[in-house]
Amino acid sequence: MELEPKNPLRDFSPQLEKTSIQGYVWIVFLLAVIGLGAYAFFEQLFKGHEVTGMRDNVVWGVYIVNFIFFMGISYAGALISGTLHLFKTAWRKPIIRMAEFITIIALLIGPCFILLCIGRLDKLHYLVFFGRIQSPITWDVIAITTDIFGCFIFLYLSLLRDLAVLRDYELLQLPNWRKKLYKVLALGYTGTPEQQKRLNRATDIMAAMVISIAIIVYSVLAWIFSVTLQPGWHSTIFGPYFVIAAVYSGSAVLIICMWVFRKVYHLEAYITQKHFVAVGLIMLVLAAFFGYFTFSDYLTKWYGSEKNDELLIQLLFKEFYWPFIISNYIGVLLPLLVVGIKKFRTIGNITLTAIVVVIALWLNRYLIVVPTLESPYLPIQDARPEWLNYTATWVEWSLTAAGVAIFCLLFTLASKFITIVPVTGVAGEEKKEEVLL
């Protein structure tokens, strides 16, 4: 291979070869959280959905919030990696694989949360057997399936070069089955000009497709809400609003991942402040868009003050005051200030901002789902407190934690399988890759 003389894999091979004690503790911890989630899942399966906080008015709760949230960061990964690829952004190399991993891992977890909302999992196949194209859920099934395939292909194409390097690197101390697996997965790629040309063309096409699929999928997800007549959901802005919110949350998750892997695998030489500022600026622009959409949505509801919109906004500013402030004020203004003002732009500050943004956007989805369901056209008249107001139970929180844990676990395992920074085209190879692209 062309990389043989100065194989960058030498720097990265330890993370593939060895797992530290802390690494094992981390994995066991994640497995424990997932175990708790599994226990909660069976509790729900055997005792019925009564063990959740959902009732006849708030029929969707934290599960659907998590669904939107994970799908959001997934599409964001797709949009960011796809766009960076198409624009041939030079600095993308060390972080693009993280974005691709975010995409595919979140995409595998998100739909699981919608399954938790389904009362009869034994009849899930009816979605295919008796699917009705008129229903936005069918649109979602088609769109998400397409998205999973598209993103897998895109990820795989981008892994090919590295898989070939891993196959060819003799010094790699790995069990034989791993080496064989690399050999199979590398599909006989050796980097001939013809192979390069084809691979580049395929990657370009998939990048463009992944971007458009991501927009479609997230719009469809938004339409599940906005096609209904519920006050607060029945809004034409929801499609683009959800897309922007999705990319926004994904950019923040990417920053957090960059920080974590930079620390854990000592990638300071590869992921620098430049990268944090670059992704931070993407986050800043998205924050501005997100703030604009949020303002536009609530302004029109408040100004016209239709009776039910007014009730909803009252609810948001009373019972949901702090979540509303965090998600729609702090979540918008903080990135503008921290990334916008040059002297605040440190790696630590940008990462902290990203954490706040992720929390804010989770709350934003919660505020879209729950308050609307708590203020239907006909007032909820019920003596049972749990039927009046939704409060998530330990079952829902455990499964939420399990979702996050699966995300972390899959990410950890993925980084053990293949280097988290692409080895083809880092550091000195950057120029060469640019020419090839």
Added chain:
Amino acid sequence: MEEELNNNPKNSRRQFLKKGLIAGAGVAMGSGLIAAYVDASAAETGEKVKVLTTDGEIMEVDRGLLKLPRVSREESHKGIPGRKFVMVIDLGKCKNARKCVEACQKGHHLPQSQEFIKVYLLQDSEKTSPYWFPKPCFHCDNPLCVSVCPVGATYKRTDGIVLIDNERCIGCKFCMTGCPYSTRVFAWKHYPEFDEDKEPYSPEASSPGKEGTVSKCDFCPDLIRVGKIPYCASACPMGVIYFGDVDEDTVTNGTETFQFSKLISDRAGYRYLETLGTRPCVYYLPPVERQFEVDRGFGDLDETIKDRYKDTPYSKKNKP
């Protein structure tokens, strides 16, 4: 009369609706179709009732032998031919006796926590008068719940009734968010009441219920088939709820029968939240010429039921 029935089916239906909704006496007719409605093990009483078959034919069977027909799931999709059902609720007469709720729950084998018909205490604005508002499913002609269902588990029939097939329902609850009237209920667990019903499941009976699926008011097509009006309508002591047929232009509460179009035009009937464009099949007569004070609605209720209304603007205003 038998001649008349056979020669002029259209007229016969009108006759049937006017006289027959409250089961009347008649002449027995033999037919294999009746078998579906008859419990052979029961004793005959000698009293005959008229029965509407799935083909729209009228049959008469002995009252003692009668059981409510449970048509198959396939059959339940079709609707009763030539019919278009409608309900009229007279808000001037409702005093929240809740007999409609109780009869409905009993008839459909529902637990306390599931109500197909709910009674709200509404007040449109601060200065307007509060009133009791019984709310069944509106069986909309433009039903959003039906549009959004991903598996066709809920459907609109030719007779206007919107039903749910809980064998098909996957429990995604999208229909519950689609319905702007909070009509649908979900079985959050297996309720013991579901086991009371030993008959095979039929969407027309909405029973036995099933954990993890959605259900709702069904306009009781199983009762309609044997010439009865829904449980809520016949149970109401005030005769608040009228049930009938738009094409027949007749509605009845079991004791009084009205011409539907005249009733709606004379009494300024309206549909709730008309602006939403769902085109309900349930009409309301405005709460005028009240027969009862609103407070009578709190009469003999359980504390838990009274508690429901404690946060309404009306209750808050009248708190000592």
